[in-house]
Amino acid sequence: MFRFRTFILILILCLPGGVAAARAASPSARPGMQTPNRFTPDSARIRNPKARNRNNRLYDSIESKTSRRTVPRMLYNLVFVKPVLDTTSNGQFRDESSLLEPFAGKTIGQIAIERQQVFDPGGTWLERAANNTHMLTRDRVIRRDLLFKSGDEFDPQLIVRTKQLIRSRDYISEIDIAVQPDSVDSTRVNLVITTRDSWTISADGSIRSEGRTMVALSDANIFGSGNSLKFLTNFDRRDFSYGGNMVEYKIPNVLGSFYTAEFNAGRDFYSSLLDIGLRKEFLKPTDYEIGLTYNNIKDKRYMIEQDTSLLVKVRNLDAWAGYSRYLRPIKSSAYLTGRYNYSRTTLRPEVGPRYNPALHDQDALLLGLGLYREKFYTANMIYGFGRREYLAAGYKAEAVTGYTWGEFSDAVYLGLSYEAGGFCPIGYIMGGATLGSYIDPADGMWQRSAVDVDLRWFSNLFLLQRSRIRQFISFNYTQGWNRWSGSDESIRFTDTNGLQALNEYAIGTNRMILNSETVLFSPYQPWGFRLAFFGFADFGLLGYDSNIFKNEFFTSFGVGVRLRNERLIFNTIQIRLGIAFGKSGLVDCDYFRISNSTRLEQYRYRPTRPEIVDFK
Known part of the structure; x- marks a missing residue:
């Protein structure tokens, strides 16, 4: 048999x-x-x-x-495995809010919550054991994230925003909201919210230079409360001497107020950290944001021009607030934000009026004014492997101005930014540009100016027998002028804006990068792990010449594989092979690398606290 x-x-x-x-x-x-x-x-x-x-x-x-x-x-x-539902089918994106339009304007009646364990009851013995040891997310934890309540008017956009918010929680792997017309009252609808938990207990570790070693244990859903706790301990692997402990605690929604509270403290050999914060972000078209953070950090900071790391200790206090109002005639929200930042550096290398400005003591007052619109669509196999992903389409236009009181001089700040993105027949396209500069109030000269341009595109899904393929292309251009010298006054290739396999030391004030990646999502799922194979080709220019094409040229190529189980909180495991070249041939390469990437936040267009243009 x-x-x-x-x-x-x-x-x-x-x-x-x-x-x-x-x-x-x-x-x-x-x-x-x-x-x-x-x-x-x-x-x-x-x-x-x-x-x-x-x-x-x-x-x-x-x-x-x-x-x-x-x-x-x-x-x-x-x-035979049980992955989450594929919402792409033929590779197209889905507008869930339009499917809910027939219910718009009705009154929300009963709201029922149905919670599901991490794995299905009929799974393997290991999955059943995991379910038995996992504490299910509490009913009230799900309810506190709802952006609506019984008696409210049914708003399709708000339903989708709620799904996006709950799905962004580390302890939730999937959510669905079913709308059921009331059998007695035709003006009412009842909602059934079904969630599936993620496995949230995780171990982590890292091996760093100078013998430093870290091991960590974390739970992103303590006793089903939605709160996360992470404990890290450090030791020297050469002689097993003690290097200190660190603890991280986070409450994602304090008492249903949509405020996030965070506390991080401890030490790591010569580093120490105290970081306390409470913040609330914009969640609805008409809403408010507010935040207050304090941190006291001692750590080694990389000095890019000296190509070395030096010990720096900084105390920072940040406070901000804002308000947005939905304007129906233009289907957008206008917003006003304000921010005060206090920064003091108590341990640092040498500084001067035009040297190491990032380490100067400074007070800054910034104001932001703008318009934005944001709508969510659903798809999958973009940054995840099979789970439902929520991508925003919309735009944000913002002007930022303010004044800074510096240790050596004061300055006016002015910044402009615009970004927009959405779906088209060939996939998703987004682009953004930011320009910012300090202005000397004495002579009107622009100083430490920077411009940053980003363009990104990914295709629809292409079918190759039972596999699916998606193409990604990104472009970044960053230029600075009238920059000073020292920390943060030059740029290099980074993990975000860089070449995957390049490990060569190169700096400048003018950088241009083109990244291309082809990802094949395999239908095979051994032990519930999804596989994605990828190949990449990166091209970059970096230097001090204002003519970007006269700067140093680099390129890198490679292949790799990513593994991810959507039901587990563990990060995606990536194994990559690569090689890099410069104008004169082979350069310093990161030939082989195993890494883990965290859950990525998708493109967003909602406003945040006023920011000074990054030059990194």
């Missing part, structure tokens, strides 16, 4: 779409609910209902027969 079942499994592997075979959604699911059943990327291409039903019966039969014995059941769980 075992051999017969094994033969059936092998036969299914040979059928088109066999490895990631799917079940159709359960007919008993609530109207409007997206039930995360088994899914295959090919399922949307099966147009014949009879063939689809026949496949479903076959897969159901295999599951039933293999569930009776241990070994066949283990083989079944290895081959």
Whole structure:
């Protein structure tokens, strides 16, 4: 009997779409609910209902027969996985708010919360054990993140914003909101909110220079409260001498007020940190933001022009507030923000009137004024691997002005920025430009000026048999003029704006980068881990010449793989091979690298506290 079942499994592997075979959604699911059943990327291409039903019966039969014995059941769980629902189907983006328009204006009635464990009850013994040890996110934790309540008018945009907010929490892997017309009152609708938890207990570690070693243990959902705690300990791996502890604690929504509280403190060998903050961000078109942070940090700071790191200690107090108002005629929000920053450097290298300005003692008062609009769309297989992702389309136009009282001189600050992005037939395009400068009030001269231009595009999904491919292209141009000397007065290639495999020391005030990456999302999911293979080609120019094309040229190429389990809080594991070249040939390269990347925040167009243009 075992051999017969094994033969059936092998036969299914040979059928088109066999490895990631799917079940159709359960007919008993609530109207409007997206039930995360088994899914295959090919399922949307099966147009014949009879063939689809026949496949479903076959897969159901295999599951039933293999569930009776241990070994066949283990083989079944290895081959057939239960990923989250693919919302792209044919590679297009989805406007969930437009699907909810028929309910707009109705009154919200009952709101029910249905919470699901990290893994399905019928999973492997390891998944069942994980569910038994995981404390489910509490009902009130989900409710406190709702941007609406019973009795409110149903707003499709607010429903989608709520889904985006809850999905951004580390302890939630998926959320859906089903709308059910009230059977008695036609003017009311009831909501059923279904969430699935993430596995939130994680271990981390790093091996750094000078023998420094760090190990950490964290939980992003303590006792189901949504609060996160991380404990880090440091030691010297050469003699196991103690290097200090650090603790990080975060409350993402204090008592349902949408304020985020954070506390970080401790020491790491010669570094020390005290960081306390309380903030609230813009969440609705008409809303307010407010924040207050204090930090006292001692750490080594990289001095780019000397190519060395020196110990610096800084005390910083930051306070800001803002208000936005939705203007219906232009379908945008106008906003006004203000910020005060106090910065004192108590331990630093040499400074002067035009030397190491980033280490000068300074007080700054900034004001921001602008317009913005933001609407969310859903898709997947962009920065995630299969989970639902929320991407914003919209724009933000802002003017920032203010005054700074410096240790050696005062200055007026003026900055302008504009960014916009959205969807088109060939994918998603966004672009932005920022210009900022200090102005000497005595002679009107512009000093420490900077301009930054960013363009990004990614394609729709392309089908290659059962795999899916997406192309990414990004462009960055940064230039500074009338810069001084010392810390932060020159730029280099960074992780954000740089070449992946390049490890060569190069600096300047003028930088241009073109990055291209092709990502293939594999349908194979061993033990629930999704695989994404990628290849990249990067090109960059960097130097001090105002003519960008007269500066040093670098390029890098490589391939790699990323692994991610959407149900786990663990970061994406990336393994990369690469090589880099300059004008004269091979340069210092980062040939091989294993890293883990955190969950990425998607492009946003909402305003934040007024900022001075970065020159990094």
